[in-house]
Amino acid sequence: MSELPPKSSIKRWFLTTNHKDIGVLYLITALFFLIFGGLLALLFRIELLSPAADFLGETGYNQAVSAHGLLMVFWFISPFAFGFANYVVPLQIGADDLAFPRLNALSYWFYLFSGLLFGVSFFQGQTFSGGWTMYAPLNTPTYLPGEALGATTVVLALIMFVTAVTLGSVNFLTTMYRMRAEGLRMRDLPLFSISINLTVWMMLFAFAALLAALMILTSDHILGTHYFSYQIDGAGITQGANNPGASLLWAHLFWFFGHPEVYIVFFPALGIMAECFQTFTGRRIVGRKWFIIAMVLVALQSFIVWMHHMFLTGINLQIKTIFMATTIGISLPFDLMVFSLIYTMIKGRIRFTTPFLFSLGALIVFILGGITGVFLGAVVLDYQFRGTYWVVAHFHYVMVGGATALFGGLYYWYPKITGKMYDEFLGKVHFGVFMLGFNLLYFPMFLAWETPRRVFDYGGLSTTIDLSALELGVYVIPYEVWHNMSTIGAAILGASFLIMFYNLFVSYWHGEEVGDNPWAYATSAEWAVSSPPPLENFHDTPSYASGRLEFLDDEEVAARSSGSSGGGLAGHGATATDGGTSTDGGTSTDGGKPGSATAASSGVQSGGGALARAGPETALGTGTPGEHGHDGHADHASLWPFIVGIAGFVLFLGLSGIRTGGTFYTSLTVVGAVGVFGSFVGMAQEPFHAPEPLLAERWPYGGVEKMKLGMWTFLASDIVLFGAFIGSYVFVRVAYGWEEWHHLIPEAHVTMPGLINTYLLLTSSFAVVLAMVAAEKESRKGVLLSLGATFALGVGFLINKAMEWDHLFNLHGSEAFPHGWDLTTNLASSTFYLTTGLHGAHVAIGLIMVAYMFLRAWNGAYMGDEKPIEYFGLYWHLVDIVWLFLFPLFYIL
C-alpha cells in the first residue's frame, strides 16, 4: 500500500486504482488504438483504389484488414466505452469507487498489455491474416503463411484481453449490486448506467464462450490438437473423414459470442444517446420504462440469434428458419427504442450542442444500419448478401454509428473529466466533417454491394445504378468508382479527428473553467459534484431515500445504518432501504446455512441493509487482520496490477513462440510464469482496504457479501467456459457420429482411473466443507487437518491423472494406435486431453490456493472467520461439479 501521488506525477498513473484515473487511462489508450486501427484502414483503402494488390501486397492487405477489424472491435470501441463506464458509473450510482479497485487496475493493465502484444505480432514475421472473425481452418497454423508465430501472438493477446474483460464484468456487476446509494433502485439508475449494467451481463457470458474458442485455438496452435483443422490428404481435404465439424465449430463458438458482442459494442452508445437526448432536450426520455424493458429484452435475445451469421453454411433449414425468426424478433425492441428517442426530441426543446449532434448523428446512421441488418436477417436475401460489401456497409453503419455516440459522450463528459469546456464551434465543425466522411466512406459500399468483401481484386461493373437513361454511352459504373469515393471518405473521416484532438488538447490548457454542471437539465449524480470530482467522489454520503439526491453526514449515516437494524449488531441490520423488501436475504436468518452460525449473522444483511465495512479485497481474505477496522480509510494505490500485467505480457510472448523450442521464447515463458505467480502472491500479501459503503441499496443481492458475489459472478462465467468446452466436444462428436467415436479411443482407455479421480475429488470437496465447519468452531487443528486432506486428495487426483496420461501416451503394441494416443492422435484424444486438461489446470490453481490458505491457517488465520474458506469452497466445488460431467462423458459414454 502506498500513497497516491498527484496527477501531475507520472508515478500516479502506474499506481492508481481509482476508477476515475483508470477511466481516463482507458479513454486515452482506446484513442491510441483508434489511431492504430484507423491508420491500417487508410492503408488498405489506398490499396483498394485499384483492384489489385499493388500497394501493400497480398498478405500485407490481408494482415491490414484483419488487424484493423480486431483492433477496432476489441481494443478500441468497447474499451473506449468502458473508459466512460469506469469514470461515470460509480458517480452515477453514488459509490466512491468500484468494488475491487485493484482488480480494476489489473483489468486496465491486461488490456493495455494485450494491445501491446498485438503490436508485437507485426514483428514476428506476420501478424494474423485470417480476418477478424478468424474463421476455421484459416485460423490454424497450417493455413497461415510462414511460421504463424504472429498469429499465435494475436490469439494470445485476445486471451489476455478477454481476461481483462471478465475481471471487469465481475467488478462492475459486484459494484452495481452492492454499492448503490440508499434508495437507488436498479430501475432508477441513470440510463447510461443501466446500459452498462446490461452490457456487462452480456460480457460475462459472451466473452466466456469466446475465451473457450480462443483457448482451444491456442491449443491447436501450440499443442497440436485438431479441433479446427481437417486432415489434409495430399491435395485435398478428406471428406468428412476426421473432423467434419471443424469449421462449423468455430463459427458456432465465435458467433455465440459475436452476436452479443455487437450489442456489447452498441449498448453503451445507446446509453450515451439516451443521456444526451434527455439533457439536451430537457426532457425525460419518452416511455422510459419501456425503453429499459426493450434493452433487457435485447440483451437476452442477443444470445439466441447467432446463427444468422451462418446462413450460408451447411446448417439445416429448420434452424435457419428459427434463427431468421429470432433475428426479426430482436429488431422489434430496437424499433421501440428508436421511436422513443425520436419522440423525446419531438416533445422536448432541443439544444444543438456537439454531444447532442453526435448522438443525433448516431441515431440516424444507426437507423440505416439497422434496416440493412434486417435485410441480412432474411435467409433468402442473405444468400445474396453474405460475403459482400453489403455486410461491410451494414456493420460499419451500426458499429461506427455506435462510435459516433461515444464521441458524443467524449464531448459530453469532457468538462466533467477535465474541468474545462471544449470549443463548441470546433466541436460542430468536427461533427460536420465526421458525418461527411462517414457517409462518403460507407454509403458507396451499399452501392458497390456486389463486390466480395476481404478481396482486393474486386474489378467489375456495378449494376446498382443504371445510367442508360442518360444516354451517355456509359451504362454501368465500375466498382472502382464507388471504392474510390470510399477511400476519399476514409481520408476525410480520419482528418476529422485532427479537429477533435486539437480541440480537446487546446481546451485542456486554455478552455473555459466549468462548475459542477455545465449542462442545464443534466440530472445524474456525476453533475452534483465538482469537475473533476474529488478522489472519493462525494464528501458526504449520497442518498435517494427521500426520492431525490441528498447528502447525509456521518452522523445521519450512522443513525440510519444502525437505527434501522432492528437491534442487531451495528451493520448487520435487516433494514428496508430498498423500499421495504427486506425479505430477499432474510430467509437465511432462521436456519442459517448448516454448520454456519456466524455465517447466518454475517450473511444476512437482509434486503440490502447496511453492512459493516467489509474486510480486505482479495479472495483469500489476505492482508493484515488489522484491516477489518472501521476507520473507513480507503487505499487508492498499488503497483501490483501493473507488475502482473507486465509479467503476463512476458509470459504470453514466450508462449507465442514456445513451439519453436528456441531458448528466447522458452526463457520468456519461464520468466513470465514466475513473474505472474510472484506478483499475484505479492498482490495477495499487500494490505489493501476497499471499504463497502455503510448504507447501500443491494437488491437483489442483499444477503451476499461482496467477495461472495464477486466469486459467484466469476464462477458463472467459468460455467460458460467449461460449458463451451464440453459443448465443443459434444458438437465435434455429433458431427463425427456419436457412437462411431468409440473407434477413435483405445481399449486401454478404461473407466477405473476416472472413477478413482471422482472419488478423490468428491472426498476433497467434503474435506473443504469440514474445513469450513472447523473454522467456525475455531478449531485450528481441524482446519489444518481438513485443508491438508484437501491438498493431499487434489495432489492425488493430479498424480493419478498423470499416470493415466503417461500410460495412454505410450501405448506401444496397441494395434490401432501404434504411436500411442496423445493430443495430436485424433479428435477423440484432442478433446479428451484438452477438456480434462483445462479441468486439471483448475485443480492445480485450486491447490495453490489451498497451500496458501494452509500456511495462513498455520499462522492462526480463519478462526471464527470461515468466509475465505467458504469462498474458496465455492470454486473448489464447482471444479468438482465439472468433473461430475467430465467423468461420464469422457470415461463411460
Next chain:
Amino acid sequence: MSHTKLYAAIYVVLFAFATIQAVVEYAGFLEQSYWLAFWAIIVLSVIKAVIVAAYYQHLRWEPRAVSYLVVGGVVAAVALTAAASFSIT
C-alpha cells in the same frame, strides 16, 4: 441432524451415485441399450451436481438471485450445445 452429519450423508450419496455410474458401464448396460443407459448416467450426474451446488455451495440458503445467476450460465452453455448440435442433424 447436525450440519456435519448432513454434509457427511450427502458425501455418501455422491459417492454411491458415482459408483452406480461406473456399474452401469461394467454391467454392460451401455452395450444393451446405449441411449437408455446414456440418459440414466447423465441424469445421475445432474442430480449430483444439483446436490453439490445446493448444499456444499449452499445455494439453498442464498438469495434466489444467486441461483438465477448460476442457472443463467448453465442455460447459456446448454443452449449453445443443443442448438449447435441440432444445427448439423
